[in-house]
Amino acid sequence: MAAARISAATERAPGRRETESALSLAERMPRLVLEARRVSTTLAHGLHGRRRAGPGESFWQFRPFVTGEAAARIDWRRSARDDRLYVREREWEAAHNIWFWIDRSASMGFASDLALAPKVERALVLGLALADTLVEGGERTGLLGLTRATASRRIVETMAQALIGDAAGLEADLPPRAAPGRFDEAILISDFLSPLEAVAGAVRSLAGQGTRGHLVVVVDPVEETFPFAGQAVLHDLESRLSLDVGDAAAWGEVYRTRIAAHRAGLAEITRNQGWTLTLHRTDRPASEAALRLLTLVSAARGTG
Template sequence: MASTRVLDAAARTPGRRETETALSLAERMPRLILEARRVAATLAHGLHGRRRAGPGESFWQFRPFVAGEAASRIDWRRSARDDRLYVREREWEAAHTVWLWIDRSASMGFGSTLAQAPKVERALVLALALGDTFVEAGERVGLLGLSRPQAARTIVERLAETLVSDTSGLDEDLPPRAPVGRFDEVVLIGDFLSPPEQVRASVAAIAAAGSRGHLVMVVDPVEETFPFAGQAELHDLEAGLSLRVGDAAAWGEAYRRRIRAHRDALAEIARAQGWTLTLHRTDRPASEAALRLVTLVAAARGAG
């Protein structure tokens, strides 16, 4: 039988205390950074190459020198191997901006014995790993509403420091209204348990400027299956409410129907904006979701 836990056993009253203590990041962040770097090391790089000539640092190909070009463009080392002159072309590259947002509200502190990590820890590992990967690929990465986009090699530490020092975000279960540029990429990571109409309004506001986006729904396996029987007591960590259920097995079927309906609504919200929806269960490796997001962003870049 699965059991559940909320981060920080000392937080015994559901609600605000979980937000303030269970989701405190300072002590856990060094471990999460190490895990994020391990995940990032498994991901493919080179998200923004366009496979055509242009400004950039990556070598693409040699081509014959054309009369009228500046002699400074000739690659003399390559030309010495042949009776022709050659120019070294570089692959066209352009840095883009990727905005990350991580839900750190109280519901993200949930974790069951079936999960590898509580939802908030998995969301943070995913975000930090993606940040590291995107910067390595030449992108700029920022935290939506919290930090400007940067391409620093220390991006993981900078993102972590910003998140640790920010307490206002602990009350928000949806991303803030913040300026996003046209063609920017936005990755929103959370459980998205808010009413669909609120999620729809939030996503529409971000997408209005022409940005492309991805929703990453982080779920605990218990939230998916509700594998309980007999009497159960449920807690709403956001509102501090409790509910006693006499027959959890019978109640669970209605619960699972509502979860499916909620997920269908999220999928439609993403589809309407041309965004993607990724479901990530916390009993699966973080690298699975990270690799999918890297692939989706690369595909969007290639189509842009």
């Protein structure tokens, strides 16, 4: 049997740098905002938004006047510029909001050599890019427990500033208690390595309000495959404990089995509440997960 020993991590222990990195995002946020804008731009062309005519306050578009409509709807200023009559349509504004929670706890700072970015950076880019794209599509978005839902074109900057100022959120590996609206949606982005009972409780709390939701599990490829052999020291970035493993290869199969069981548990949690589950590896482009989430949100809106 492979030998193992648990010890307290020292100040110089591997993983310390990743932990501190996860807790100091302010200097990296401008770069992440730019990356989020880039991802949202690539998604914009394929977005089938919810902007449509209806009893809202925001101008949406002009369209030709149709015989039989009330003459009071004609926009005479616009019509004067053409030889046709035009109606000023306003945007349909439903009482739906999309709320984000982005895990920034210490475990999210991990990044292996196989990853394109640390988990926390990928989670932030995903959340900000999705919010930006959804606002462009006519939605209102916000951060659970931090901001109100808004359709502001500066949603990325608003969310980034709120995250930078949220020191308490750096210690939370599960979303805060919140009360979204009955027809709202929640997008929770994390590695979800917390105990399944805790994750289930957080999801039930949100779903109990009638909120629909989506779990986005961000994983490093190394966390999926456990490609280690020989003697190894594993570090828990949350508890600061270390595990000295005498034969890492022998532990690999057990680890992969437990990870598979944990993922199956997450799938059951979401299935029981009618939510969705998306697995995103950090060696893949952020746009892949973002496009899937946009499709899921669109599908949920179609059945709402």
